[in-house]
Amino acid sequence: MRKRRLSRSFYARDTLTVAEELIGKVLVHASPEAKMAGRIVEVEAYVGQDDPACHAARGRTQRNAVMFGPAGYSYVYFIYGMYYCLNVVTEHEGFAAAVLIRAAEPLEGESLMQEYSPKLKRDKLLAGPGRLCRSMGITREHNGLDLLGTALYFEDRAADPTQVVRTPRIGIRVGTRRNWRFCDPESSALSRPIRNTT
DNA sequence: AACACGATCTACT
């Protein structure tokens, strides 16, 4: 199977396009422990300061600074006192936008994922942004990494085209009218079902 | 210095 790392130009585009095309791509974390990889099945777009649900909606802060930088970098934030969430920065420098990686299917390094999340079955290991980071060992140390580097990156392992459906975003109280959540409807590893996305 | 809350998840009823 051919493996092609996603380039800077992939990320430096309209955020909704990047989000849709990330479905079916592969997230790789080459940690000192083991190489871990998962096929992405669910993402959400957060687009600029006019998107009320975007962390950058109220301007630049220390936390969201990387979102204002160039495309192709990781934005990892800490939430609810115990979880991390992984985003990829899109668009161009000065425009704050990113795609939240919400769920994936384990492809490599599943035994280490199981160690990080002992209570989860295979389908749930990467099903949710907090679980995904915990199971793949992604923490605040991974904030601001160049996705063209060696530790954290994305690949196209083009097999078959993936179908994509759109729904409202999850877990936010504003901006829910926009269908900016993108899912592979055939996946059994989604964070929530596609219908009834309360 | 103090405070309110969040792009979540788990356990329990």
Add this chain to the structure above:
DNA sequence: GTAGATCGTGTTG
């Protein structure tokens, strides 16, 4: 279905 965990961050005083 819902409450509780748990703390960094941004805002307010």
